[in-house]
Amino acid sequence: MSTVVVGLDIGTSRIRAIIGEISDSGVFQITGVGTSPSTGLRKGVVVNIENTVRAISQAIEAAELMSGVEVTSCVMGIGGTHLDGLNSRGVVAVTGKNRDSREIGPDDISRVIIAAKAVVIPMDRQVIHVIPQSYIVDDQKGIRDPRNMIGVRLEAEVHIITGSVTSIQNMIKCVNRASLNVDEYMLHALASVKSVMTVDERELGSILIDLGGGTTDVIVLADDAPLMTFVLPVGGIQVTNDISIVKGISAETAERIKLDAGCCWMPLIEDNEEVILPGVGGRPPVIIPRTEICEIIQPRMTEIFKMIHEKISPLMKTRQLSGNVVITGGGALLPGVVELAGDVFNTQAVRIGIPGNFGGLTNEYRSPDYATVLGLLLAAQERQKVQESTDTTHEVSAKPAFMRLRTWWKELF
Ligand SMILES: Nc1ncnc2c1ncn2[C@@H]1O[C@H](COP(=O)(O)OP(=O)(O)OP(=O)(O)O)[C@@H](O)[C@H]1O
Ligand SMILES: [Mg+2]
Structure with missing residues (x-):
């Protein structure tokens, strides 16, 4: 049996859904593409719930019809002018993997990211992504991956993306009302980077x-x-x-x-x-x-x-x-x-930026206006991989932390 993953781009002009299937042997194929005109959004933000729910259902149904599978959840894109990016930094003292060494472990990395994330944002906004840019271990700057390095002081430079709580909730509500769960959501531009850069x-x-x-x-x-x-x-x-x-x-x-x-x-x-x-x-x-x-x-x-x-x-x-x-x-x-x-x-x-060829039945998605939805699908595929490795590995905490570190576009926890 194959695993089904879905990317859903709720755009101002069009709603786009793409279904991908991962076979047991790990082969990934796009099997369904569906789109519908979008009439419930203004500048990337939902202003009419009914119209948006209807358009999402239409796009999903079209994709389901093409692929012959029924979908239950998706990775959704977040757009709109309420989104904002800022740079921040955090510092912690290294406690180390064990008490004797000062070897930086996953816990130290999690703590420094939490410290960097601790910026004051208004009550009506929420953090969507925290993406590490680089780390500083003692005085050594520009470190990409500080794991296992010896140090006393760990500093992280991060890019934080925030958005309006209500705009995000409304979008999730529309997807839920179209009978889909939202596994994860991602800034449109980050998704596009994934598929075309x-x-x-x-x-x-x-x-x-x-x-x-x-x-x-x-x-x-x-x-x-x-x-x-x-x-x-x-x-x-x-x-x-x-x-x-x-x-x-x-x-x-x-x-x-x-x-x-x-x-x-x-x-x-x-x-x-x-x-x-x-x-x-x-x-x-x-x-x-x-x-x-x-x-x-x-x-x-x-x-x-x-x-x-x-x-x-x-x-x-x-x-x-x-x-x-x-x-x-x-x-x-x-x-x-x-x-x-x-x-x-x-x-x-x-x-x-035109998305690459991912195999499957159709090449409809090989156009720049499909960059976002394809990136969301790739994010859904990655998410699935991380989940599978969590299910099968015995080093429960170490491996997912590592995977998440490499996939910088995801929030770290
Ligand atoms: N061949 C074309 N030439 C010029 N403009 C085009 C062409 N095809 C589409 N567009 C324009 O692209 C816009 C839609 O782009 P896209 O589908 O990427 O938007 P969206 O994702 O629905 O919206 P948003 O990302 O702003 O929420 C429309 O304004 C449309 O007129
Ligand atoms: Mg768009």
Whole structure:
């Protein structure tokens, strides 16, 4: 019998569910993909429970139908502008694995992470992830894995991600009402990193930009740990609205024109390219040059990239980021994003993040707007592996602690 794992991305534009199956011999395959239009969210936050529950059920049912299995739980993504990242540090005295040696053990690591996590956050917020960046043992800085080192003083530098308690509870409630348990939840951008970023990129220092419908999620990583995370309240919906307002057409028509003829980098457009704007209220359709659409989209996309650049600039002055700018989300499908981001960030190192091939029946998920849900599925798969090793190992406490240390995107306890 195979083990079923599920990733669920509750986005502002679409809800996406992916089912993966792990066979007894350990082979992992994607067997079901389901999506549905999302109408119950604004900027990544649930504003209409009924609509969201219905859309989640639809996406899950579609995925179940494709895979032929019934699912009961999932790893869920958390998005929205209520999310915030901050860096913190904690210090403890090493007690050691046993009383005679000062050899750092799992308990010391747990304690130092708890110390680093002890920041004051308002009552209405909760910690979602605590991710170790590096450790300092006595005066030795930049240690990735302090286990078994001898020391007196252990210090941890961590990145903490917090979010609004009620926003998270509402999202979990929707999933529960769609008859699913939430095994774990994860920041959207962290999930996307899992599915599209290479280890080299994470080590060298890279920026992941997820251009969604209602939000743009950003994460900056170096030395395989996040340095900065934030969510901007802008996305593809604003771009569509701009077209709709400037051209006096409905949002649906504007969206279709954006998908068919949108572009955010003028040099990519040939001289004679034209777009048909359907007439409104009995007016005849008009033909306009495609450059007119680009003139609307490019400034908005430039603004989004500039906002990101501005927020990251102080960090870029102190840390060298020699990896890539990786763009995912539905907005990454807009022609010209790579060129425009390269211009704003003044670099050639920009690419679109497309999830890799995980086998199975369908390749539908091999698109940048599936980056988040695929990352969530990978998190679900990892979770399953950790659980199995906990079930089978006799060194009950040591092994899971080690696994969790390596999978930095998970909260440590
Ligand atoms: N081919 C395309 N060209 C331009 N834009 C596109 C294209 N395909 C999708 N988009 C845009 O991408 C956005 C949706 O992206 P995505 O599916 O990643 O959002 P989401 O995950 O539902 O939302 P969020 O992450 O903000 O909650 C929409 O605004 C849509 O118009
Ligand atoms: Mg999204």
